Amino acid sequence: MKFLRTYRKSIKLELLTSILLVISTISALFMYNSYLKDTYVYIFEKIYIKEGFSLHMFINDFLMSIFFLVAALEIKHEILHGNLSSLKKASFPFIASLGGVIIPALIFILINKNTPFLSGFCIPISTDIAFAIGVFLIFAKKMNPSLKIFLLSLAVIDDLVSILAIGIVYSLDVNIIYLSIAFLITFILIVANKIFKINSTTYYLLAGICLWYFIYLSGVHCTISGILLAITIPTSKSNGMSTLERLQKMLVPFNSLVIIPLFAFANTGISIIYNVDTVGANTLIYGIILGLCVGKPLGIMLFSFIACKLKITEKPKNISWAAVFLVSLIAGIGFTMSIFVSEIAFSDNITFINIAKMSILLSSCLSIISSVIVITLFDIGLRLKRHNKTSIINKYYIS
Numbered sequence: 397m398k399f400l401r402t403y404r405k406s407i408k409l410e411l412l413t414s415i416l417l418v419i420s421t422i423s424a425l426f427m428y429n430s431y432l433k434d435t436y437v438y439i440f441e442k443i444y445i446k447e448g449f450s451l452h453m454f455i456n457d458f459l460m461s462i463f464f465l466v467a468a469l470e471i472k473h474e475i476l477h478g479n480l481s482s483l484k485k486a487s488f489p490f491i492a493s494l495g496g497v498i499i500p501a502l503i504f505i506l507i508n509k510n511t512p513f514l515s516g517f518c519i520p521i522s523t524d525i526a527f528a529i530g531v532f533l534i535f536a537k538k539m540n541p542s543l544k545i546f547l548l549s550l551a552v553i554d555d556l557v558s559i560l561a562i563g564i565v566y567s568l569d570v571n572i573i574y575l576s577i578a579f580l581i582t583f584i585l586i587v588a589n590k591i592f593k594i595n596s597t598t599y600y601l602l603a604g605i606c607l608w609y610f611i612y613l614s615g616v617h618c619t620i621s622g623i624l625l626a627i628t629i630p631t632s633k634s635n636g637m638s639t640l641e642r643l644q645k646m647l648v649p650f651n652s653l654v655i656i657p658l659f660a661f662a663n664t665g666i667s668i669i670y671n672v673d674t675v676g677a678n679t680l681i682y683g684i685i686l687g688l689c690v691g692k693p694l695g696i697m698l699f700s701f702i703a704c705k706l707k708i709t710e711k712p713k714n715i716s717w718a719a720v721f722l723v724s725l726i727a728g729i730g731f732t733m734s735i736f737v738s739e740i741a742f743s744d745n746i747t748f749i750n751i752a753k754m755s756i757l758l759s760s761c762l763s764i765i766s767s768v769i770v771i772t773l774f775d776i777g778l779r780l781k782r783h784n785k786t787s788i789i790n791k792y793y794i795s
Contacts, residue, residue, distance in 0.1 A: 409652050414530020416657035417732070421664045421757075428665035436665050455662045456739060457618050459655045461608050464619045466651040467525075467555045468626030469644055476631055479549045487709040488700060489549035492720070495699025496550065496727055497521045497557050500691030504683035512748075513680040516741040518565055519752060520687025522558040522733030524760075525551040526656055528726045531764055535771050539722075542715055547723050550696070558733050559623055566740045567616040574614035578624070581607045585628035595634045597642050600625065617740065656732060663735050666753045677751045684755035688728045689762045696724035718774040725770055728763035730756060 427436040440452040449457075471480075480486040500520035508514050528551055532544055585603055588594040608621040630639040637645075700720060703709045711720070734756045742748035 409649065410526060410529040411533045413526040413652040413656055414533070416653065417526055417530070417660050420657040420661040424661045424664040425666070425668065429668050433665075440662050440665070452662055455655075455659055456736070457612065458608065460659060460736065461619045461622045462647060463622070463651055463655050463659070464555075464559055465604070465622030465625055466644070466647050467552070467559070468623045469629065469640055469647075471552050471556050472626055472629070472631070473640060473644070474549070474552055479545055480552070484710075486549070488703075488711060489546055490553055491703045491709050492696045492700040492724075493550050493553035493557070495695030495697075496523070496554065496692050496724070497695070499695030499698065500687035503691040504687045507683040507686065508679045511679050512745075513677075513683065515565075516680065516683070516738060516748070516752060518558065518561045519734050519737045519741060519756070520684055520691060520730060520759075521554070521561065522730045522737065523551040523554040523692075523727045524729050524731035524733055525555065526652065527729045527731050527760065531726055531729065531767055535768075538771060540715060540719055542712060543719050543723055546712070546715060546720075547726060550723065550727055554727070555733070558737065559619065562617050562737065562740060563620040563623070566737075567620075570615045571613060574610045575616060578607055578610040578614060578616075578621070581610065582624045582628060585625070589628055589630045593630075593632075595630050595632075595639045597639055597646065600629060600639065600643070659732060659736070663739060664753065664757070666750045666757075668754075677748075680748065680751055681755045684734070684752060685759045685762070688730050688734070688756070688759040689766070692728040692763075693721065693724035696727060697721060718770075722767060722770045722774070725763055725767045728766075729760045731760045734759075 424436070427433065440455075441450055443451045445451060445454045474480040475486075479489070501517050504517045504520055505514065508517070525548070528547060529544070532539070532547060536544075581603060585600065585607075588599070588603075594600075604621065604625040607625055608618055611621040611624075612618040629643060632638055633641075697717075697720065700709070700711070701717075704711050711717070735753055738749055738752035738756065742752060
C-alpha cells in the first residue's frame, strides 16, 4: 500500500509539472511577442547573479545541474532497485532507447552534413519526461498502466545518453587542473560514502556545490557535476531511508515544480514570426522535425522489433506492438532536453538557437497530435485485458 500511495503522489506531481510546463511556455511566447519583450530580455539577460553570470546562465548552468542530479538519482535507483535492475527488465527499454537515439541522430547528420548546423545532431535524441508522462496521464484510463513503466524506463535511458552526449560532445577548451580538482572531490565523496559511511545530505549537497564550481571552471559542461555527485550518494538505509531517497524526497518537488517550469519560461522566449533566411535554415528545421517525429518512432520500433526477432530481448507479454508504437510517438516530445541541447550546441549563434527552438516546439506539437490519433484509433490494443486491469504494474518490470 505504501508503494501505491507513492505511485499516486508521483502521478499528481508529474501531471502538475506538465501543466506548469505548458503555462510557462505559453507565457514566455506571449511576453516575447508582445510589448513585454524588453522586460523579458532584461530579466534573463541583464540581471546578473554575479558579474558575467546572468540569470539565464544561472538557470541553464546551475539549476539544470540539479535537474540532472535528480535524473541521475532516478537512474541510479532504477539500476539498483527498479525497472533497470536486471537484464530481463532493462534489455527491452534499453534496446528501444538505443534505436530512439541512434536513428534521430543519423537522420539529422545525413540532412545536415556539410552545413553549419551539424553540431546540433544531439538535439533530436532526447525525450522530455515531464511532457511525455503528462500526455500519457491525460489518457491514462484508456491505456495499459504498464506502458507508463516502459515509457519511464525509455525516457530515463534517453536522459542518461543525453547527459553523456552533453558532457562529451559539447565540452570545449577543457582546463585539466580544474577538472582534476573536480575528480578529486568526487573521489573524496566516494571515500566518505564507502569508507567513513557518511550519510548526511547536507555534506553531499555542500560538496556538490564545490564540485559544480570546479566543473564549471574546467570547461566541461557543468551539468555533468550532477552525474558525478549522484554516483557518490549512499544507497544504504539509515533510520529507514537512504541518503539517495532523502535527496529525492527533497529535490524532486523543487525540480518538478520550480526548475523545469522556470527553464521552459527562460528558454522559450522566441519570435513566432522570425525574420530569417528560411531556405538556408531548411536543413536544420527538417533535421530536428524528422529526427524527433520520424526518427524516434522508427528507431524505437526498428531496434526493439529486430532484437525480439533475434531473441536478444523479449517484449512484455501484455504490451502490444500498437502500445509500443504509441510510446515511440510520445518519446518524440523532446522539448526541455532538446531546447537545452540547442542552447549549448549553438551557443555562439542566437539565430540558430531560435530556429532550433521553433522546430522543437513544432515537433513536440506534431508528436502530441500523432499520439492522440493513435490512442483514438488503437484504443483496444493499448488496454490491459479486463482480468488484468487490477494489476498496477506489469510483473515483467516489477518483481
